[in-house]
Amino acid sequence: MNRFILSCLILFLAGCASKSADEDAEKTTAETPTPDQILVSPEQQKAMNLKIGPAAQTTVSDEVKATGTVDVPPQYMASVSPLINGVIKSVNVLPGQRIGKGATLATLQSLDFIQMQQDYLQAVSQLAYQQAELQRQKTLNAEEVGAKKRLQQAEADYGSNRALVSSLALKLQTLGTSVETLSKGKLSPVMRITSPVAGYVTASNIHLGQQVATADVLFEVMDQNHKHLELSVFENDAFKIKNGQAILLNDPKLGTETLRGRVYLVGKAFSGDARTITIHGHVDNERLEARLIPGMFLNARILTGSRTATTLPEDAVVRKSQHGFIYVATGQARTYRRIPVKLGQVENGRIEIIPQKPVDLNNVVVKGAYLLEAQLTKGDEAEE
Known part of the structure; x- marks a missing residue:
């Protein structure tokens, strides 16, 4: 009889122990979060000052x-080259200097330039003589005492030399020389190299005494x-x-x-x-x-x-390049799940999110997501 009572007592105690172990296992399973979840203590919850809120549908720009x-x-950039070969006599500007249109960048000494001025003055002088000779031949021809051939020759000489004078005047004006001043007998020993635009000198490629040709870029100017x-x-x-x-x-x-x-x-x-x-x-x-x-x-x-896109405040998203994570409340006390999302446009402090799978976005951690991320990955960082 005593043995029977003892056996029943042992079976009863073993059953109680088994039931207690099962309850503990169920409790542990309920409280132990999965790898993508985090359970915070009441003290951590208070310290993190987490705030929960929903995602919103807002208008974003593509x-x-x-x-x-x-x-x-x-049309506002210029490469300045000489129009005639010569030697640099002076340099008047430095890179970075502000200049106006027509400003003198440098002066050039050229024997060809001096010869061109001489040719112009000689052509002008010859033109005056030919004009007078043409007028004389017209008078003689009108009085029928002059040969018609001489009149024709005078007209040809005058026309040819007038074209030469016009051509030389245009060349000298292109080189920056005033033909009015030159007509007074004042030859210029140097030619001015000027800027065709106003702006800043961005490059200077010359120095005193340098021999330059028409193919050389001396300055660059930019407005x-x-x-x-x-x-x-x-x-x-x-x-x-x-x-x-x-x-x-x-x-x-x-x-x-x-x-x-x-x-x-x-x-x-x-x-x-x-x-x-x-x-x-x-x-x-x-x-x-x-x-x-x-x-x-x-x-x-x-x-x-x-x-229209689904957006959250930027503080709600843990960014990882073009992807990131958000945290949502699971419904269990102080338990949050990390959800991977793709990130889109960012405007006015909000960021577009595209969840990789369907998820309820009404209970998103809108403040404190980075604190949860740090807490969740703390163990991983320690192992590394």
Whole structure:
């Protein structure tokens, strides 16, 4: 009898122990989060100051990314070469110097230039004699005492020399010499090399005593009051670009303020192995345009339209390049699940998210996501 009672007691105690173990196992399973979940303690919850909120449907701009440089139109750039061979007598400007249109950049000493002035004066003097001779022959011919052949010869000589005088005068004016001053007998020993545009001297390639020829580029001058953007867009995005679309430039070199512009011209042919098309843009704000330097490299965004997208505050997204993670409340106390998302446009402090699988976005951690990420990955970092 005692043995029977003892056996029953042992079976009863074993059953209680088994039931307790099962309850503990169920409790542990319920409280142990999966690898993509995190359970925070009440103290952590309070310290993190997590805030929960829903995602929103907002209007975002579609955009095309482009790269390029700052440039100026060709009519505002000049390469200055001498129009006659000679030796540099003086240099009057330095690179970076602001000059006006027609300013003297340098002077050139040339025997050919001096000879051209001499030829002009001699031709003018000869023209005066030939004009008088022509008038005399006309008078004699009218009185029928002169030969008609002499009149014809006088007319030919006068016409030929008049063409020579006109040609020499035009050449000297092109070289910057005043024929009115030259007609007074004042020959110039040097020729002025002048700038055809106003702007900044960007290059000077000469020095005193240098022998130069008409093929040499002595100076380069650029007018920077008419800058524009030369951007390149890949073939896949080219069809999205239209005249008048907004261009945004966010670059630390330009300061914190966004520089805005407009698409002015769209290229009609692709170029290079990269298959890109050229976009010509103008800047809206002249004050900000002054910060641009010709040749500066740019990263730009061209706004091509708008659409409705699912967005969250930027603080709600843990960014990993073009992808990231968000955290949503699971419904269990202080438990949050990490959800991978693809990232889209960023506007006005909100970022577009595209979840990789269906998920309820009504209980998203909109503040404190980075704290949860740090807590979740703390063990992984320690193992590394």
